[in-house]
Amino acid sequence: MKENTAINAVQLRDVSFTWTGRSPFRLDIEDFSIASGETVLLLGESGSGKSTLLSLICGVIAPEQGDIQVGGTRLADLSSGARDQFRANHIGVIFQQFNLLSYATALDNVLLALHFAPERRGRIGNPRAEALRLTDALGLPDSLVINAPASALSVGQQQRVAVARALIGAPALIVADEPTSSLDADAQASFLDLLFAQAKEANSTLLMVSHDERLGARFDRLVDLGNVAHVERGQAA
Amino acid sequence: MIFLRLAIKSLISRRMTVGLTIFAIAMSVALFLGVEKVRTGAQASFADTISDTDLIVGARSGSVQLLLYSVFRIGNATNNVSWDSYQDIAARPEVDWIVPMSLGDSHRGYRVMGTTDAFFERYRYRGGRALDFANGGRFSDLFDTVLGADVASDLGYKLGDPIIVAHGLESFTEHDDKPFRVSGILAKTGTPVDRTVLISLEGIEAIHVDWQGGAQRPGRAVSADAVRAMDLTPSAITAALVGVKSRLQVFRLQREINEYPQEPLLAILPGVALQELWGIVGVAETALIGVSAMVIATALLGMAAMIFAGLNERRREMAILRALGAGHTTIVAMLLLEATLIATVSAALGTLLLYAGLWVARPYVDAAFGLYLPINAPTIHELGFLLAVVAAAAFVSLVPAIRAYRMSLAHGMTIRS
Ligand SMILES: Nc1ncnc2c1ncn2[C@@H]1O[C@H](COP(=O)(O)OP(=O)(O)OP(=O)(O)O)[C@@H](O)[C@H]1O
Ligand SMILES: [Mg+2]
Numbered sequence: 001m002k003e004n005t006a007i008n009a010v011q012l013r014d015v016s017f018t019w020t021g022r023s024p025f026r027l028d029i030e031d032f033s034i035a036s037g038e039t040v041l042l043l044g045e046s047g048s049g050k051s052t053l054l055s056l057i058c059g060v061i062a063p064e065q066g067d068i069q070v071g072g073t074r075l076a077d078l079s080s081g082a083r084d085q086f087r088a089n090h091i092g093v094i095f096q097q098f099n100l101l102s103y104a105t106a107l108d109n110v111l112l113a114l115h116f117a118p119e120r121r122g123r124i125g126n127p128r129a130e131a132l133r134l135t136d137a138l139g140l141p142d143s144l145v146i147n148a149p150a151s152a153l154s155v156g157q158q159q160r161v162a163v164a165r166a167l168i169g170a171p172a173l174i175v176a177d178e179p180t181s182s183l184d185a186d187a188q189a190s191f192l193d194l195l196f197a198q199a200k201e202a203n204s205t206l207l208m209v210s211h212d213e214r215l216g217a218r219f220d221r222l223v224d225l226g227n228v229a230h231v232e233r234g235q236a237a
Numbered sequence: 238m239i240f241l242r243l244a245i246k247s248l249i250s251r252r253m254t255v256g257l258t259i260f261a262i263a264m265s266v267a268l269f270l271g272v273e274k275v276r277t278g279a280q281a282s283f284a285d286t287i288s289d290t291d292l293i294v295g296a297r298s299g300s301v302q303l304l305l306y307s308v309f310r311i312g313n314a315t316n317n318v319s320w321d322s323y324q325d326i327a328a329r330p331e332v333d334w335i336v337p338m339s340l341g342d343s344h345r346g347y348r349v350m351g352t353t354d355a356f357f358e359r360y361r362y363r364g365g366r367a368l369d370f371a372n373g374g375r376f377s378d379l380f381d382t383v384l385g386a387d388v389a390s391d392l393g394y395k396l397g398d399p400i401i402v403a404h405g406l407e408s409f410t411e412h413d414d415k416p417f418r419v420s421g422i423l424a425k426t427g428t429p430v431d432r433t434v435l436i437s438l439e440g441i442e443a444i445h446v447d448w449q450g451g452a453q454r455p456g457r458a459v460s461a462d463a464v465r466a467m468d469l470t471p472s473a474i475t476a477a478l479v480g481v482k483s484r485l486q487v488f489r490l491q492r493e494i495n496e497y498p499q500e501p502l503l504a505i506l507p508g509v510a511l512q513e514l515w516g517i518v519g520v521a522e523t524a525l526i527g528v529s530a531m532v533i534a535t536a537l538l539g540m541a542a543m544i545f546a547g548l549n550e551r552r553r554e555m556a557i558l559r560a561l562g563a564g565h566t567t568i569v570a571m572l573l574l575e576a577t578l579i580a581t582v583s584a585a586l587g588t589l590l591l592y593a594g595l596w597v598a599r600p601y602v603d604a605a606f607g608l609y610l611p612i613n614a615p616t617i618h619e620l621g622f623l624l625a626v627v628a629a630a631a632f633v634s635l636v637p638a639i640r641a642y643r644m645s646l647a648h649g650m651t652i653r654s
Contacts, residue, residue, distance in 0.1 A: 055649030060559055081564050088562020093650065095560070098553050103250035104243055115239055116562030149250075165561075177650075
């Protein structure tokens with residue numbers, strides 16, 4: 001750990017990444033950071049590279065150049081295996097939809113997050129009880145969580161299971177990629193209430209992606225990707 | 238353990254395709270094991286056809302040919318062994334016992350063999366088992382006959398029934414003036430003896446005294462009663478089974494018979510000739526094994542194809558696992574685990590199918606082919622084979638696994654369709 005400044009939860013410097021293939025896409029980010037404990041809403045139109053940025057932060061893809069730090073750790077310093085382990089231990093991820101392994105129970109889906117994350121596992125006495133505590137707090141009945149395959153849950157319920165999975169073991173950073181876009185307006189509001197409450201309790205930093213500005217009021221900061229990133233698109237072949 | 242549980246649930250959620258794949262592999266495994274069982278069973282019962290006989294003697298021809306007509310009742314002798322030579326050999330000091338065989342006639346498709354009581358004492362099969370009578374006993378009269386188990390059951394003969402011997406193997410001329418009477422029926426042996434009609438050597442001579450060439454000498458017929466008074470010493474026999482006093486003398490006796498100056502003779506070691514014959518039959522056996530191995534390979538490739546085809550639909554699953562912190566190797570391991578599970582269940586199911594099949598088919602196979610298929614615990618060899626199937630499954634699943642690895646490398650956390 002560096003001694004001088006407060007450590008940012010996320011920090012990108014001079015990062016560039018290119019998707020090669022039929023429609024090449026290049027993303028350059030000069031400087032982007034999120035302070036520890038901050039809640040940030042990342043806006044941007046479809047195809048602007050929001051999900052790509054999240055993949056970079058999570059270390060699922062690696063930049064061609066530049067420096068990405070998460071919680072003070074340089075991802076480039078880690079081997080690919082260590083990066084996977086790091087992601088498991090420090091980042092909770094929520095997708096837009098289809099977050100769960102449909103054949104497994106909600107409980108198994110939540111516990112699976114701990115399987116790869118010994119540090120998160122270490123913070124919890126009884127994983128099963130903790131998983132049920134979280135799903136309870138998120139308003140999911142135990143019987144549904146324990147017995148039913150995830151495919152039997154409604155979309156809203158599945159998203160809440162995904163929140164429980166992202167939060168279990170209190171990772172430092174929660175990354176959510178349009179988690180509410182598959183929900184109707186009412187469900188969106190209650191989903192965000194729950195997400196914020198639980199993220200606060202876990203002291204997690206929250207980075208959420210959306211193209212809906214109206215959600216912005218709850219967040220500490222709104223960032224338009226267009227303002228922090230430079231995008232280049234190749235010719236579609 | 239959560240992984241094993243998830244892998245099993247994942248397979249169950251795709252139970253239709255997975256089930257069919259498992260069934261295909263299980264069938265192929267059962268087929269292979271079945272072929273293997275039949276093969277070893279056939280080889281064993283083949284090698285068990287004759288035992289405890291040191292030499293088989295006949296007129297000079299090929300050793301396989303001699304074995305075929307003397308033991309398997311297949312084909313014909315080209316020449317006979319003269320009675321003088323037979324007696325000469327019987328009198329040699331090395332010879333412990335000798336059983337003459339006279340072949341050439343038939344009864345309703347079954348071969349008739351003339352021999353002596355010594356045959357019942359000396360003929361051994363399946364590692365030294367002696368012939369048993371299911372009913373009745375040996376020849377007590379010139380016109381007595383002893384039937385093999387299949388002859389009696391197929392033709393429905395009982396003790397005391399009359400039997401007419403036909404001249405030659407496929408002729409319609411019958412020795413109908415001298416009928417035989419069933420004095421005994423042998424217990425089933427699973428050897429060609431079951432399909433043989435046995436009569437005494439004198440009986441053979443008796444029905445042929447008034448024959449010349451292929452027909453009865455006209456006007457010179459000898460009645461069944463009159464023939465009893467005649468000297469019925471045969472002038473020739475077809476072959477003889479020989480036992481020696483000491484095994485050390487077998488080769489010397491064999492060489493001396495093969496160099497017998499008065500007549501061209503051939504003496505063979507039954508074990509060696511059986512092996513030689515199995516070597517010929519064995520080509521088909523190898524082909525059969527090859528084909529069933531191909532069937533397994535096909536089924537395993539089918540499994541790889543199934544996993545491969547499923548990858549696209551499962552990109553979501555892999556993206557989730559990657560996001561949770563699973564490495565590329567975990568993705569590969571997951572697919573290998575899947576293939577291993579499929580193959581293990583298939584191998585177990587295939588083994589079960591085999592035993593069920595054996596249990597159902599065994600009585601039929603035994604009755605129809607005289608082939609005894611033992612139902613016993615899987616041998617080390619078979620367990621090794623099952624293990625090899627599982628290993629091969631893991632190996633072929635490397636193809637989809639590597640593809641999945643590439644996919645997980647090339648994608649971010651989101652799925653693009
Ligand atoms: N795995 C991939 N392989 C190749 N190109 C990709 C891949 N993922 C994304 N891209 C490209 O990168 C660009 C940005 O995609 P990205 O998913 O980051 O956008 P987004 O802002 O998340 O869009 P949306 O709001 O629709 O989710 C797109 O042009 C897309 O074609
Ligand atoms: Mg996106």
